[in-house]
Amino acid sequence: MKRKIELYGRLRDAGFGAAVSVDVPQNATARQALSVLKSAFGEKASLLQGCALATGEEVLAAGDTLPSGRLALLPPVCGG
Amino acid sequence: MSFVTAARLDPAALCRAVSSPKHGALASFVGTVRSVHAGRRVKAVSYDCFVPLAEKELARIKAAAEKRWPARVAVAHRTGRLKVGEASVAIAAGSGHRAEAFEACRFVIEEIKRRVPVWKKEHYLKGDGRWLAGCALHRRRP
Numbered sequence: 509m510k511r512k513i514e515l516y517g518r519l520r521d522a523g524f525g526a527a528v529s530v531d532v533p534q535n536a537t538a539r540q541a542l543s544v545l546k547s548a549f550g551e552k553a554s555l556l557q558g559c560a561l562a563t564g565e566e567v568l569a570a571g572d573t574l575p576s577g578r579l580a581l582l583p584p585v586c587g588g
Numbered sequence: 589m590s591f592v593t594a595a596r597l598d599p600a601a602l603c604r605a606v607s608s609p610k611h612g613a614l615a616s617f618v619g620t621v622r623s624v625h626a627g628r629r630v631k632a633v634s635y636d637c638f639v640p641l642a643e644k645e646l647a648r649i650k651a652a653a654e655k656r657w658p659a660r661v662a663v664a665h666r667t668g669r670l671k672v673g674e675a676s677v678a679i680a681a682g683s684g685h686r687a688e689a690f691e692a693c694r695f696v697i698e699e700i701k702r703r704v705p706v707w708k709k710e711h712y713l714k715g716d717g718r719w720l721a722g723c724a725l726h727r728r729r730p
Contacts, residue, residue, distance in 0.1 A: 514638070516636055516637075516638050516705065516707060517636050517707030517709075517719055517722075518707070518719035520636065521719070558724040559724075560724065560725040560726065560727075562638065562641055562705070562725065563641070564638075564640030564641050564644070565640075565641070565644060566641070566644070566727065566728070567641075567725045567726060567727045567728065568727060569726075569727040572727070578640065580638050580641070580705075582638060582641075582705050582725055583707060583719075583722070584721060584722035584723050584724045584725070585701075585702075585703065585704060585705055585706055585707060585722045585723055585725060586701065586706070586707060586708050586720045586721065586722030586723070587635075587637075587642075587665060587677065587700045587701060587704045587705075587706030587707075587708075588619045588676065588677050588697055588700050588701045588706075
């Protein structure tokens with residue numbers, strides 16, 4: 509199934525815009541989705557190092573099933 | 589209440605929000621855009637943010653600080669492109685005594701740097717720019 513993944517920080521400059529749409533298996537885990545994203549990023553896959561998937565509520569662990577709703581791919585953070 | 593804003597921060601308003609006649613201490617921290625970083629002359633910094641999660645994490649950090657210390661805490665984080673000298677983050681803590689006010693402020697800024705989904709891109713005088721490195725996020729559940 510198609511899922512839209514929002515991109516933030518350094519990922520915004522990867523050439524995909526503010527989001528990517530990827531095909532993930534039904535009930536896919538965050539780990540599986542990250543693997544699909546690595547393929548989608550191709551030669552820019554190194555940008556995904558240290559990235560995590562998150563909802564508007566929480567960061568997902570690798571084994572978490574992707575919930576419905578907003579999904580974002582978040583690079584290491586540096587607020588403040 | 590919103591913790592993330594594209595509007596100019598008002599640290600004095602945060603101080604007023606946490607002050608009380610019962611308090612003998614009011615500490616604040618304001619993070620600002622610096623003009624030089626790692627030897628490069630900076631003209632501005634862009635702050636990107638995943639707002640819904642940032643709002644949740646800032647609320648959690650405020651609650652954790654108020655649980656750990658007998659203090660009232662307020663915090664706000666800016667988004668968008670900021671010039672040198674503009675405030676990017678503001679924190680205020682009011683408490684009975686100075687130790688807990690200082691400690692609560694320190695706690696909040698360190699937690700922001702570790703877990704709030706915000707990213708900085710520095711814009712240099714020479715015209716180029718760079719996203720800064722940061723801390724990888726991990727799931728946090730009780």
